[in-house]
Amino acid sequence: MLVMPIKYYWEDLTPGWRYESGARSLTAEDIKRFGREYDPQVYHIDDEAAKSTPFGGLIASGWQTCGVAMRLMCDGYLLESACIGSPGLQELRWLKPVRPGDALRLRATVLEQMPSQTQSGRGTITFRWEVMNQREEIVCAMVGRQHFTRRTPAS
Numbered sequence: 001m002l003v004m005p006i007k008y009y010w011e012d013l014t015p016g017w018r019y020e021s022g023a024r025s026l027t028a029e030d031i032k033r034f035g036r037e038y039d040p041q042v043y044h045i046d047d048e049a050a051k052s053t054p055f056g057g058l059i060a061s062g063w064q065t066c067g068v069a070m071r072l073m074c075d076g077y078l079l080e081s082a083c084i085g086s087p088g089l090q091e092l093r094w095l096k097p098v099r100p101g102d103a104l105r106l107r108a109t110v111l112e113q114m115p116s117q118t119q120s121g122r123g124t125i126t127f128r129w130e131v132m133n134q135r136e137e138i139v140c141a142m143v144g145r146q147h148f149t150r151r152t153p154a155s
Contacts, residue, residue, distance in 0.1 A: 008081040010113070010123035010148035017110040021072040023103035023134070026060055031100055034064040060098040065140045069131045072106035082149040084122070089144040096139045103134040111143070121153040 028047065035044030039061035043050040050058045098104065112126040124145050131140040 004080045006080065006082050008077055008148075009151040010082065010115075010125065011151050013081075013110050013125045013148065014113055015110050019077050019106075019108040021076045021106040023105050024068055024072060025101060025103045026064070026068070026098060028058055028100035031058055031060045031064065031098075034067075035061055039063055055097050058100055060102075062094040062140065065094065065098050065104070065131055066092070066142070068104050069106050069129055069140065069142070072104070072131075073108060073129070076106065077108070082151075084147045084149055086144060086146045089142050090126075091141070091143040093141045094139070095141060096133070096137050098133065098139050102139075104139070105132050106130070107132060115150075115154055121150050123148055123150055 032045050032047075035041070041061075043053045043055050043057075043059050044061050044064075047058050050056075107130045109128045109130075110125055111128055114124045114126070116122040116124065124147050126143065126145050129142045129144070130138045133139050
């Protein structure tokens with residue numbers, strides 16, 4: 001694995017900081033492969049059977065959409081950051097179905113920056129992550145926190 005130089009420390013991710021990724025498309029086969037492996041509900045794995053569901057056709061698992069978001073996040077800024085993990089999500093919403101051919105993009109926005117109360121070399125960032133399709137519709141929205149090391153520990 002290629003280790004990237006650190007570009008983003010806790011100090012760099014101030015409220016209002018924003019990142020927008022390029023697009024990544026999902027094919028019908030991508031959707032069915034993920035569905036068969038991790039979420040084998042009929043509307044994720046079978047084109048014909050999916051037509052008789054409320055979705056009217058094949059759709060990606062919400063978990064697959066989250067996986068795409070994570071990859072776009074890593075490729076865009078996370079692998080160049082001083083991130084040291086995450087305590088999890090506070091909110092996750094799947095707002096619209098993702099269909100074969102949809103081109104997904106990630107928008108990350110910093111909501112809050114909190115210094116650690118116990119470790120002077122660390123802090124926490126609260127993000128809102130939105131996954132958008134090619135029509136600029138938000139298909140998935142998440143709010144969560146990530147821990148980062150600081151460039152310069154607080155005194």
